[in-house]
Amino acid sequence: MNYSNTLAFAKEQDQKDPFRHFKDRFYAPQLNKQDAIYFCGNSLGLQPKSAQAYLDHEMQNWADFAVEGHFKTDTPWLHYHELLTEATARVVGAKPLEVVVMNSLTVNLHLMLVSFYRPQGRRFKIITEGAAFPSDQYALESQARFHGYNPEEAVVELFPRPGEHTLRTEDILASIAEHSEELALVMMGGINYYTGQLFDMEAITKAGHAAGAMVGFDLAHAAGNVLLHLHDWHVDFGVWCTYKYMNSGPGGTSGVFVHERHARNAALPRFAGWWGHDAEERFQMKKGFKPMPGAAGWQLSNAQILPMAVHRAALELFDEAGMNNLRKKSEQLTGFLAFLIDEIGADKSRLEVITPRDPQARGCQLSLLVRQDARLLFDLLMQAGIIVDFREPDVIRVAPTPLYNSFEEVYRFAEVLRFCLSRKS
Numbered sequence: 001m002n003y004s005n006t007l008a009f010a011k012e013q014d015q016k017d018p019f020r021h022f023k024d025r026f027y028a029p030q031l032n033k034q035d036a037i038y039f040c041g042n043s044l045g046l047q048p049k050s051a052q053a054y055l056d057h058e059m060q061n062w063a064d065f066a067v068e069g070h071f072k073t074d075t076p077w078l079h080y081h082e083l084l085t086e087a088t089a090r091v092v093g094a095k096p097l098e099v100v101v102m103n104s105l106t107v108n109l110h111l112m113l114v115s116f117y118r119p120q121g122r123r124f125k126i127i128t129e130g131a132a133f134p135s136d137q138y139a140l141e142s143q144a145r146f147h148g149y150n151p152e153e154a155v156v157e158l159f160p161r162p163g164e165h166t167l168r169t170e171d172i173l174a175s176i177a178e179h180s181e182e183l184a185l186v187m188m189g190g191i192n193y194y195t196g197q198l199f200d201m202e203a204i205t206k207a208g209h210a211a212g213a214m215v216g217f218d219l220a221h222a223a224g225n226v227l228l229h230l231h232d233w234h235v236d237f238g239v240w241c242t243y244k245y246m247n248s249g250p251g252g253t254s255g256v257f258v259h260e261r262h263a264r265n266a267a268l269p270r271f272a273g274w275w276g277h278d279a280e281e282r283f284q285m286k287k288g289f290k291p292m293p294g295a296a297g298w299q300l301s302n303a304q305i306l307p308m309a310v311h312r313a314a315l316e317l318f319d320e321a322g323m324n325n326l327r328k329k330s331e332q333l334t335g336f337l338a339f340l341i342d343e344i345g346a347d348k349s350r351l352e353v354i355t356p357r358d359p360q361a362r363g364c365q366l367s368l369l370v371r372q373d374a375r376l377l378f379d380l381l382m383q384a385g386i387i388v389d390f391r392e393p394d395v396i397r398v399a400p401t402p403l404y405n406s407f408e409e410v411y412r413f414a415e416v417l418r419f420c421l422s423r424k425s
């Protein structure tokens with residue numbers, strides 16, 4: 001797409017945008033008594049207006065039916081989580097057997113590590129991206145310790161080359177090959193939360209398997225943002241939250257992917273609970289855990305209906321829009337943002353985009369490294385009615401999402417950014 005640095009161009013793109021009406025299906029947060037420009041869907045997605053009705057429906061069922069709500073309503077709670085399965089599978093490129101919605105993200109990561117991090121003898125190492133989201137670091141570190149290893153030795157963190165901000169795929173693959181004799185697991189973000197780098201999950205999975213390791217991804221920043229083909233890529237497991245790009249509410253429920261080839265593998269150890277037991281006989285309350293085939297067999301507890309009701313509303317929007325269409329707009333929208341930032345022509349010593357330039361190596365987020373007064377710039381943006389996010393010590397993350405952001409908003413952001421930078425110098 002050929003971009004042009006004018007408001008007219010932005011408005012023209014919005015006219016052509018098949019999703020221009022989706023904005024009205026979300027509540028707009030208020031700042032200075034006005035609708036804010038919200039570029040923070042990577043942290044907490046906006047509330048779909050339809051969510052309230054889904055939630056109210058289950059609250060009413062609870063009021064009207066109490067325990068009978070498990071069976072007697074149009075959306076019986078006993079099977080509620082199954083209402084989410086097919087739409088979830090479409091978002092992450094999986095078969096329905098391969099996904100389940102349950103718990104929260106870090107909990108699910110631990111559950112997956114119990115099954116897929118099986119260190120033995122010399123094979124005990126985990127390769128991960130350096131400076132991963134802290135919860136991922138702590139999960140890996142504590143799992144290594146749980147198995148009796150020193151995390152300093154067990155967890156191999158990969159860092160960019162000196163002077164670079166993101167990892168090169170060739171370096172990731174080389175490191176996997178280098179550690180192949182000792183490697184038990186490759187576990188990284190699908191997209192790094194800080195730099196916005198989208199990793200080549202297919203190549204990494206292939207290399208991990210060639211090295212004899214399991215491969216899993218934390219897709220917190222990838223699910224609902226970029227196209228995923230978890231099944232075709234042969235990824236062993238994946239986990240994600242639903243409150244970021246998937247707009248399913250603060251602390252909302254989480255998703256899990258387990259590849260089909262593990263669906264009936266009874267040899268995989270797991271921490272079990274009654275909801276993962278064969279549904280046919282779950283209520284016979286018998287001794288002896290018999291897992292359901294597929295990801296559902298990792299469930300522990302009966303479904304959290306209220307957050308799932310919100311998730312259901314959000315997933316319907318994804319189904320209506322289609323991930324392919326969303327990603328197409330997303331590339332254009334973020335491409336426009338990158339173009340406009342280039343146009344500002346700020347000196348690298350002031351402002352640098354650390355997210356990869358290649359659209360195939362990023363999702364919708366651009367991370368701006370602000371070398372002077374990053375906090376002040378963030379405050380100025382807020383004063384101008386723009387909500388972005390600040391990460392210590394000096395990065396501002398800007399995430400225009402295709403569901404509810406427009407080209408005009410991107411244009412207005414760039415205008416304010418240009419003004420702020422000129423003001424500060």
Ligand SMILES: *Cc1c(COP(=O)(O)O)cnc(C)c1O
Nearest residue numbers: 104105106133135193218220241
């Ligand atoms: C947001 C995020 C989390 C958050 O974990 P919760 O268990 O949902 O609090 C974890 N990992 C990554 C990579 C994230 O981006």
